[in-house]
Amino acid sequence: MDTQPDTALRPDPIDEPARRASERSQALDPKSPVARFSADTPLLTDAGIELAPFQIAYQTAGTLNAARSNAVLICHALTGDQYFAHTHPVTGKPGWWETLVGPGKPIDTDRYFVVCSNVIGSCMGSTGPASIDPATGRPYGLNFPLVTIRDMVRAQLMLLEHLGIHDLFLCIGGSMGGMQVLQWAALYPERVFAAMPIATGPRHSAQNIAFHEVGRQAIMADPAWADGRYLEAGTRPAKGLGVARMGAHITYLSEPALHRKFGRRFQGGSAPTFSFNADFQIESYLRHQGLSFVERFDANAYLYLTRAMDYFDLAEDHGGVLANAFRGTKTRFCVISFTSDWLFPTRDSRAIVHALNAAAAPVAFVEVESDKGHDAFLLDEPAMFSAARGFIDAAARARGL
Amino acid sequence: MDTQPDTALRPDPIDEPARRASERSQALDPKSPVARFSADTPLLTDAGIELAPFQIAYQTAGTLNAARSNAVLICHALTGDQYFAHTHPVTGKPGWWETLVGPGKPIDTDRYFVVCSNVIGSCMGSTGPASIDPATGRPYGLNFPLVTIRDMVRAQLMLLEHLGIHDLFLCIGGSMGGMQVLQWAALYPERVFAAMPIATGPRHSAQNIAFHEVGRQAIMADPAWADGRYLEAGTRPAKGLGVARMGAHITYLSEPALHRKFGRRFQGGSAPTFSFNADFQIESYLRHQGLSFVERFDANAYLYLTRAMDYFDLAEDHGGVLANAFRGTKTRFCVISFTSDWLFPTRDSRAIVHALNAAAAPVAFVEVESDKGHDAFLLDEPAMFSAARGFIDAAARARGL
Incomplete structure (x- = not known):
């Protein structure tokens, strides 16, 4: 595993259509560091498929402290990517969460080491259906295994271990990113000090x-x-x-x-x-x-x-009782919703909060008054920023940062 | 103008593709009576095009009384048609409003003469883009003129005059049908005794x-x-x-x-x-x-x-003031909305009611508690039925029916 681009690991294209396909597949590759996992360390997916080899592209900001206790994982949404605080290589636009992350911002890159990786199954450098299937030398297409939110989290854990990070000070994300945050807290509670799921829900609704x-x-x-x-x-x-x-x-x-x-x-x-x-x-x-x-x-x-979002149902994975996903957790939570979000309405966030209450977990809940809908979590929302700042600062004090 | 099917008016197909197209165009034709309007009586559309010849397919139920004072016009929604109380010739399903219309029902076919016509621009027998353009012998396709809600109402008026009906006891419809009801009341107030716009709005919203x-x-x-x-x-x-x-x-x-x-x-x-x-x-x-x-x-x-629905904006047609659409009207209104309708939410109906109040028009307003969404107007909704029955019965008494 290394973090430098390495095309030598890719099999030779076997014919002209495959070469063209490979080029197109590469075209979406970002200029990000990449962690590669070989056949010895496959990703065992919920679908029962061992995905190997695979790679995870990521970006970071800030510096990991000596105690390795200041790591923040940002989980991106459906069509997001790892360029949270970096100019996007395709669109040339600023990072998608530069409003929230940066020097002096609520997620202060002068204090924290911030990581965001492209989820497995996506197309910005992490292995996904546009990647070359080593078994055929052609893009996976629909031969790529279905991945779940849990698979995304497992791959993120492998990346963090690759980076020498054992646990997270904070795990934060909105929408599909919020699903990953909840899944992190449920799957690896001892590795998540603070969790901030935003504009999300414990499962995808029939309408969604x-x-x-x-x-x-x-x-x-x-x-x-x-x-x-x-x-x-x-x-x-x-x-x-x-x-x-x-x-x-x-x-x-x-x-x-x-x-x-x-x-x-x-x-x-x-x-x-x-x-x-x-x-x-x-x-x-x-x-x-x-x-x-x-x-x-x-x-x-x-x-x-x-599809990964559709399959997400955290209660279903825990005997139908959402609180069971969080029993005994020591993670502290801050749940945020927006009044005009009809994709993940406040009642979804309330279901999370009620479950956390039932599990006796420490939780703050903020419903932000906004008319900007679901995408409010990506926009300039002062009430969200101040809630995030308050929660993160308090967590940092509790963590001794 | 006659009400018997007459294919002799159609030009001879000029070649094989045109013949095939004509057959396909006919395939959607219903088994409905049809009123034909010749080149002498064109429909002058809002787009400034004179549409001629054209035809309107319709269905009726009940009997027109001697005074011709018991006519009810039902206006159908976007994908509806004239089969409000008749088995559908394509799907074989019962009429789409048999819950509301029939002997002893709120729209009592023992008392009223009920008419419903396929709107101009649609595909169930009235002239629309699938009809043959007499100028070319081929289907209109996108050469058909854009029609508006007002054009639909103008064509309905021509049909009613063809049927010997000067004015309506009741004009009723949901969704796009409700837009037509509002347009009828605004355009021909002296011809509408009672109006019942359901699950609709005075204009199409940006989201819609x-x-x-x-x-x-x-x-x-x-x-x-x-x-x-x-x-x-x-x-x-x-x-x-x-x-x-x-x-x-x-x-x-x-x-x-x-x-x-x-x-x-x-x-x-x-x-x-x-x-x-x-x-x-x-x-x-x-x-x-x-x-x-x-x-x-x-x-x-x-x-x-x-497109016709998108263009609908009744206030815009009246100097930006919705109440101006109804000034001096003697039509009595009953406006109905459904709590879970997010396509035409209650606030849209309230805007209609406020305008009618400002115009000093008699108006009742019922917001029906229902979780069935916009389509509730087509479903078994007892609260809607009893509101309709009460309003229509009272109007019938006032009309001396």
Whole structure:
């Protein structure tokens, strides 16, 4: 295992379509350090498959202290990645959580060593369906094993051990990242000093599964998807993935935010064109969201990660009783929800809090008043920042940091 | 104008693709009476196009009284049709509003003459994008003019005059049907004695436009859509239309209803299959909704009718003041909303009620407690039935029926 790019481990492409596919697969590779795990250290997935070899791409900020007690793990959301505080190599945009993380910020990189890794199954350098299957020399496609939130956490643990980190001062994340936080606290309570699940829930709701299924069907309906073999076919299921993103994007916002931002305003005029052009600003905005997403994300990875979220049901893994997931824990929790989040509404966070109460775990709960919907956790939300700062500072004092 | 099927008016198909297209176009034609309007009586649309000739398919129940004072117009929703109390010719299902309409029902066919016509732009016998353009002998496709809610109402008025009906005892409908009810009351107040807009709003919200746009993009992304020329191409954009329907269907329900009906239950077992099969019952249900919809609906008609809803903004048509749409009206209103309807939430109905109050119009407002979401207006909702019965009976007494 090393952290330098190393293409020598990849098998030689066996033919021209495979070479093209490999190039396309590489194209999404980030400029991140990578931890490689060989056939001797497979990832045993919930599906019962041993994934090996595999690699995890990550980014860090700050410095690990001598006691190795100041590590923070940030868990990213469905379409997020490890570029939490670093310019994104594809979009050129600032890190997605620079509002929260940095010198003097609530997650203070002058005090903490912050790690964020691309989840297993994604497409920004960690092994996923766009990676080359060593058994065939071609991209995995749908031969990649289904992964779960628990598999993501297991892979993160392997990365941390690779980095010489035994336990976390703080584990934090929103949405799918929050699911990972809960899974970390349930699976490795002794390794998590403080946990902050944001805008998330203990399981994916029927409605959320339904929205994900529509997105997956949109991708699979695109002939360019080619049964998942588009990298070899030299095609791009951009239309299907774009439609999936457009639909999902609506669920990340809120009706009041859409109304405030776009209302019924027309593009470049005050009258309808009586056509199917993007007459309304909201249409133009959504189309742009779809188009820009397909530039940075792999369609199969989208299938896999939505599936991982759908399967997440922490209570089900603990005899149907969510509190059982946290019995005896010493982890301290801060749970955050947003009033206008209808994808993971406050009642989901309350279910987490009630379970933590039942398990006698220390927990703070903040419902942030916001009209920005689910994506509020990624935005400038002063009430979230001050809750995070208060909780993290208190935890740091308790940890002697 | 006559009410018997008459294919002689259609131009001869000019070639083989046109003939095939014409057959497919006919295939969706219902077994309904049809009112035909010739080149002398065009429909002047909001887009500024004179549509002629055109036809309106309709169904009736009950008997028009001698005074012609007992006519009820039912306005159907986006994917509805004229089969409100008649077995559907494609699906074989009972009429979509048989719960509300029939002998002894709130809309009592022993007392009232009930009419429901397929809206202009749809695909169940009224002229729409799947109809043959007399100028070319081929289906209109996207050469069909964009129609608005107001155009639908104008065409309904022409139908009613054709049937010898000058004014309506009652105009009633849900969702897009409710938009037509509001438009009727605004456009022809002296012709509407009582109006019942249900689960609707005075304009389409940014979020609703967004959902529609995703559906349209899903259809247009399907190569089988063939730029709208699929009837001639002999293809069917079934996948795109299916995805559009799946996404829309989620918005017609509610999270509590989905949770109660499906929860996270697995198909035929208690464990995930770790695949992209329809593992969850909700996935299987949605796929079925998509598949069955494409059997009975035309993809281009879906584009046109969603667009008509998006354009609807009654206040905008009246100087930005909704109350201006109803000034001086003598129509009596009953507005109904459902607590779990998030597509047309109660606040939309309240906006209608406030405007009617400002216009000094007589209005009753009932918010029905229901967890069934937007589609509650189509379902067995006793509180809606009793509100409708009370309002309609009182109106009948006032009308001397």
